[in-house]
Amino acid sequence: MNYAIIAAGEGSRLAQEGVTLPKPLVKLNGVEMIRRLIDIFAKNQADSISIIVNEEMKAVQEYVKQIKLDIPLNIVIKSTPSSMHxxxxLREFLRTGKFCLTTVDTIFKEEDFEQYIKAFIADSESDGMMAVTDYIDDEKPLYVDVNEAMQITGFLDNSDSCKYISGGIYGLTPKAIDTLENCLSSGQSRMRNFQRQLVADGLCLKAYPFPKIVDVDHAEDIVKAEAFLRN
Structure with missing residues (x-):
């Protein structure tokens, strides 16, 4: 399993609210968010871990460069306009078999993630397995429509009927990279549009429910995330 972490955002909202550390280095219960992800991934059959950091985050660049692992740790330093970019x-590191991609501020319980990865690895029928949750505490949630078999049929900006929203953990196969490249070449620039295109292209995506996933976008979210992980 290849893993990828998007840590290229500016974290501007946290900075405006007085958080002085770059978002990837913000600690949750004493552990940097980026280190927490790396450690979890390394425990879950990781063949490689790839990270993208923006050009302005010198402290994050130095931090990830000093990390030593028994597997390849690929680091890309580049500022991009969106998570999809x-x-x-990172796509060239993800062409050999299944991969799991997430942003650095996606917070989940380690035991939930372990079960998710086991299910994704064991699934030989689908082209991807996306984390979803019925816990909704997001400014702009992306609703996920599913059928009775938990196959994803759509990604919606608004919905009164969908039970789940996207959890921001993307388990995919290299087939999805073709869709990604086509999205970029056609001028699309948002991850949610990429996800919609996966469905439009006919990829079979399963939804895997997590009890709770939270994002760290604001200073108050740090406290919420720490409490969530402690309980």
């Missing part, structure tokens, strides 16, 4: 910059 960051994914595009």
């Amino acid at each position: 960051s994914f595009f910059e």
Whole structure:
């Protein structure tokens, strides 16, 4: 399993609210968010871990460069206009077998993630397995429509009927990279549009429910995330 972490955002909202550390280095219960992800991935059958960091985050660049692992750790330093563009910059590390991609501020319980990865690895029928949750605490949630078999049928900006929203953890196969490249070449620039295109292209995507996933976008979210992980 190849893993990828998008850590190229500016974290401007946190900075405006008085958080002085770059978002990837913000600690949750004493552990940097980026280190927490790396450690979890390394425990879950990782063949490689790839990270993209923007050009302005010198502290994050130095931090990830000093990390030593028993597997390849690929680091891309490039500022990008969106998460989808960051994914595009990491794509060459993800062409050999299944991969799992997430942003650095996606917070989940380690035991939930372990079960998810086991299910994704064991699934021989689908082209991807996306994390979803019915816990909704997001400014702009992306709703996920599913059928009775938990196959994803659509990604919606608004919905009164969908139970789940996207959890921001993308388990995919290299087939999805073709869709990604086509999205970029056609001028699309948002991850949610990429996800919609996956469905439009006919890829079979399964939804895997997590009890709870949170994002760290604001200073108050740090406290919420720490409490969530402690309980």
